[in-house]
Amino acid sequence: MLQPKPKSNVLEKRAEIIAGLKAVLPERAVIGDDVSLKPYETDGLSAYKQMPLAVVLPENEAQVVAVMKFCHLHGIRIIPRGAGTSLSGGALPLADAVVIGMMRMNKILDVNYADRYAVVQPGVTNIAITQAVQDEEFFYAPDPSSQLACMIGGNVSMNSGGAHCLKYGVTANNLLGLRMVTIEGEVLEIGGKHMDAAGYDWLGLITGSEGQLGVLTEVTVRILHSPEGARAMLAGFASNEVAGACVDAIISSGIIPVALEFMDKPAIHACEDFAHAGYPLDAEALLIIEVEGSETEQTEMLARIRDICAAYHPVSMRVSQTAEESAAIWKGRKGAFGAVGRISPDYLCMDGTIPTSQLPNVLKRMQQMSDDYGLKVANIFHAGDGNLHPLIMFDANDVESFHKAEAFGADILKLCVEVGGCLTGEHGVGIEKRDLMSVQFTPAELDQQRRIKTAFDPDWLLNPSKVFPLSGLSAAA
Amino acid sequence: MMTPDTEEALAAVIRAANGPLLVQGNGTKSGMLRPVQAAATLSTSSLSGITLYAPNELVMSAKAGTRLSDIETALAAAGQQMICEPPHIHGDNQTIGGIVATNLSGPRRVTGGAMRDHVLGVRAVNGSGEILKFGGRVLKNVTGLDVAKLLTGSFGTLAVMTEVTFKVLPVSEATGTIVLRGLDAEQGVAALSAGLGSPFFVTGAAYLPAEKQALLRIEDFATSVKYRTEKLAAQLGAYGAVEILGTDDSKALWRNIRDCKFLDISEAVWRLSVVPSAGPAILRALAPLGVTGFLDWGGGLVNLAGPADQATHDAVCQAARAAGGTWWLMQAPEPLRTVVDALPPEPEALAAIRARVQASFDPRGILNPGRLRAA
Ligand SMILES: Cc1cc2nc3c(=O)[nH]c(=O)nc-3n(C[C@H](O)[C@H](O)[C@H](O)COP(=O)(O)OP(=O)(O)OC[C@H]3O[C@@H](n4cnc5c(N)ncnc54)[C@H](O)[C@@H]3O)c2cc1C
Numbered sequence A: 001m002l003q004p005k006p007k008s009n010v011l012e013k014r015a016e017i018i019a020g021l022k023a024v025l026p027e028r029a030v031i032g033d034d035v036s037l038k039p040y041e042t043d044g045l046s047a048y049k050q051m052p053l054a055v056v057l058p059e060n061e062a063q064v065v066a067v068m069k070f071c072h073l074h075g076i077r078i079i080p081r082g083a084g085t086s087l088s089g090g091a092l093p094l095a096d097a098v099v100i101g102m103m104r105m106n107k108i109l110d111v112n113y114a115d116r117y118a119v120v121q122p123g124v125t126n127i128a129i130t131q132a133v134q135d136e137e138f139f140y141a142p143d144p145s146s147q148l149a150c151m152i153g154g155n156v157s158m159n160s161g162g163a164h165c166l167k168y169g170v171t172a173n174n175l176l177g178l179r180m181v182t183i184e185g186e187v188l189e190i191g192g193k194h195m196d197a198a199g200y201d202w203l204g205l206i207t208g209s210e211g212q213l214g215v216l217t218e219v220t221v222r223i224l225h226s227p228e229g230a231r232a233m234l235a236g237f238a239s240n241e242v243a244g245a246c247v248d249a250i251i252s253s254g255i256i257p258v259a260l261e262f263m264d265k266p267a268i269h270a271c272e273d274f275a276h277a278g279y280p281l282d283a284e285a286l287l288i289i290e291v292e293g294s295e296t297e298q299t300e301m302l303a304r305i306r307d308i309c310a311a312y313h314p315v316s317m318r319v320s321q322t323a324e325e326s327a328a329i330w331k332g333r334k335g336a337f338g339a340v341g342r343i344s345p346d347y348l349c350m351d352g353t354i355p356t357s358q359l360p361n362v363l364k365r366m367q368q369m370s371d372d373y374g375l376k377v378a379n380i381f382h383a384g385d386g387n388l389h390p391l392i393m394f395d396a397n398d399v400e401s402f403h404k405a406e407a408f409g410a411d412i413l414k415l416c417v418e419v420g421g422c423l424t425g426e427h428g429v430g431i432e433k434r435d436l437m438s439v440q441f442t443p444a445e446l447d448q449q450r451r452i453k454t455a456f457d458p459d460w461l462l463n464p465s466k467v468f469p470l471s472g473l474s475a476a477a
Numbered sequence B: 001m002m003t004p005d006t007e008e009a010l011a012a013v014i015r016a017a018n019g020p021l022l023v024q025g026n027g028t029k030s031g032m033l034r035p036v037q038a039a040a041t042l043s044t045s046s047l048s049g050i051t052l053y054a055p056n057e058l059v060m061s062a063k064a065g066t067r068l069s070d071i072e073t074a075l076a077a078a079g080q081q082m083i084c085e086p087p088h089i090h091g092d093n094q095t096i097g098g099i100v101a102t103n104l105s106g107p108r109r110v111t112g113g114a115m116r117d118h119v120l121g122v123r124a125v126n127g128s129g130e131i132l133k134f135g136g137r138v139l140k141n142v143t144g145l146d147v148a149k150l151l152t153g154s155f156g157t158l159a160v161m162t163e164v165t166f167k168v169l170p171v172s173e174a175t176g177t178i179v180l181r182g183l184d185a186e187q188g189v190a191a192l193s194a195g196l197g198s199p200f201f202v203t204g205a206a207y208l209p210a211e212k213q214a215l216l217r218i219e220d221f222a223t224s225v226k227y228r229t230e231k232l233a234a235q236l237g238a239y240g241a242v243e244i245l246g247t248d249d250s251k252a253l254w255r256n257i258r259d260c261k262f263l264d265i266s267e268a269v270w271r272l273s274v275v276p277s278a279g280p281a282i283l284r285a286l287a288p289l290g291v292t293g294f295l296d297w298g299g300g301l302v303n304l305a306g307p308a309d310q311a312t313h314d315a316v317c318q319a320a321r322a323a324g325g326t327w328w329l330m331q332a333p334e335p336l337r338t339v340v341d342a343l344p345p346e347p348e349a350l351a352a353i354r355a356r357v358q359a360s361f362d363p364r365g366i367l368n369p370g371r372l373r374a375a
């Protein structure tokens, strides 16, 4: 992976910089020794590793401001970091950068049920928001599979999705306000506790900006009342084509289930081995469909869906009868990455989006690529919204195998763009897809985005070398 | 007025411009916010037509000058609709580009999201005449900065959109409305909050002060609507006398709420967005000034009308500010619109960034100068 040349003037002054950070922060908030820095050298894209110059763990916004002012003054690069679960290398350090880790800013500041919002610090985990409000039967809707670990600041920066975003939307659709510290150390208040902002939609621009525009110090999210209940069903089909056609038929019928997930045969087997959820092992493709509402509403909706599925000759169909059964079904799906990890310790998780009608075509071409590269792939797919997660299995001890996996992944993403989709539906560009950006965007489109980045961060100190291709830099000048 | 009929021609107009351009669709919203001083007008009205409609993928693309009414007709033919229910306050001539550029949403915004939540992609020409596309036609997309969202609600000040792509949803089989009568504004909003804080997925929540009514809408399959309106009515019965409206009556009622028919449109019109619980006090505080209005979005959207003078405008802004919210001056005579803050002023740090972002799209400052704020 090509990285920008570290600033030699920064590397040379490492001891001074660490001392300087300790002068503006409490001693315990600065990490400068190699042993303690080790856990920060990588994120969820663990194939890439780089030790940072130092890590700071601020405990409040004033400390974030102090770090930003210090780094800005000295021209030091900054890598914001939440839980480090990014699958695109969004939180990967640079040798001459200070990582600013948000995990100590982990308080829930305010919850209001009448006005239906929660104000939280960026280091609060995704699940902790729901846990804080579930006694009142409320929840925070976006539910990435990594929700036990990932933090709301990371979710906002990646605009993360979840299995239920077909009904509830992604992170961007569930936010009301932010506080963000700019590279100059100014605190911006974006939005508030109300809906919509007059003027530009900064909230929308900052969401998904992958740490390029500033460091988030506070997030106000919408909270919703939980549905009366939810139930999942499974339908296994004889081919990907048939399952894809069935997805089309469900959506066309006017039913929008709360979740509509797709797995291909390798994924079904991996997940069943792990979760024992009763997935049909003889099916080529499996749909997990979930509906919400009262018992009667669930029954009626599932009956409609079963009727639609029946027309596609499912090899098996099963409606969960108990909460435990539904939980087991979801355990398989949410644990899918781990399950594939049990078959092949090393895999790359891709994340393109395609128009849903292209599913059979894309899966067929992906199988062809899999044969050509000689690497296995398992597919997990948010079928309702076209977000595809091919998991490419490789052997990390074999450099050749890793390079092949990367090339295979790039080919899949190019295919996604070719059929009318995009490079990433929820995991972000990070370092992983940086150099593929020119497949989706023209130079003028990339330059327009670079100019927006420059408007916030004129010296490109914030999470540099991510999102934008390294090549073509001169074009932005 | 220049009305290019291709994107290329529109880009050429912008490149050739040697002064400010008034950018518009059919000009139905030129009374909103501030007036633009420009010698030339650039309209998207000749860029018209639906370019993609895939009902099974819940997505539609249309050229920016396509009339909203044409879009709604095409959607209705396939049993689908715009999710955010754009108001038809400005007649039938409004364009989809104008709806996106103003981020105008109706009652369903409260739980279904605003226009900005459903824009999937845009094609646009920036102030340098470059043709750019951002986002796409798929429902999930985090590739690069979300410029499509930034352009949504930017009132033509960053780029001229030539085509927009957005998510749509099926029209529900049935609609039901719970009408609670005899409630003052505080009780009304408390009832709306209780409804929105219930498991019954309310898709509209408005309060009409003159009628003393709180209204809650449910949209879904017929049996679900019946079940949920009855459950909710029982739960909210303590707030006041309850009546349940069926599908046809509900649709007519919510169309009127969407189009602000309950607003006594006098000289000036404002739209405030605040936390729902702050809505009632705003109505009460402004009433002595001759300002009247009604509440939507669970109480958080305060639609107001009143005298068009500086003192009244200041009082409206102060009320929004005190509630931690925001405002838009939706309509007023031009002299007032020229001198007041049509939107809340920006703090200095944000203003500096905004100016740089604006210059990054439109370095010559020719697209709708002064539309949002005095130059
Ligand atoms: C097993 C597994 C399952 C996953 N499932 C899903 C899924 O279902 N859906 C999904 O969308 N993603 C998923 N992810 C990806 C990942 O969890 C998300 O991208 C998540 O939002 C990252 O959060 P984090 O706190 O770990 O952030 P990090 O990985 O630490 O950071 C992510 C990015 O955000 C920036 N950032 C973090 N905090 C801040 C801040 N306060 N201010 C500014 N920038 C900041 C970082 O610089 C980086 O660019 C999964 C990951 C794993 C490992």
Ligand SMILES: Cc1cc2nc3c(=O)[nH]c(=O)nc-3n(C[C@H](O)[C@H](O)[C@H](O)COP(=O)(O)OP(=O)(O)OC[C@H]3O[C@@H](n4cnc5c(N)ncnc54)[C@H](O)[C@@H]3O)c2cc1C
Binding pocket: A004, A005, A006, A007, A450, A454, A458, A459, A460, A464, A465, A466, A468, A469, A470, A472, A473, A474, A475, A476, A477
């Ligand atoms: C306008 C601008 C656009 C940038 N675009 C990208 C990008 O698309 N992708 C990415 O990964 N990083 C981008 N950067 C960040 C910058 O290139 C990184 O800091 C880069 O990794 C620096 O590497 P270097 O070894 O050249 O650094 P240095 O040796 O520190 O850079 C040398 C000088 O060149 C300037 N410079 C570097 N790149 C540019 C540029 N593109 N335009 C104008 N001046 C520049 C710097 O300000 C610095 O003064 C951009 C920076 C700027 C100022």
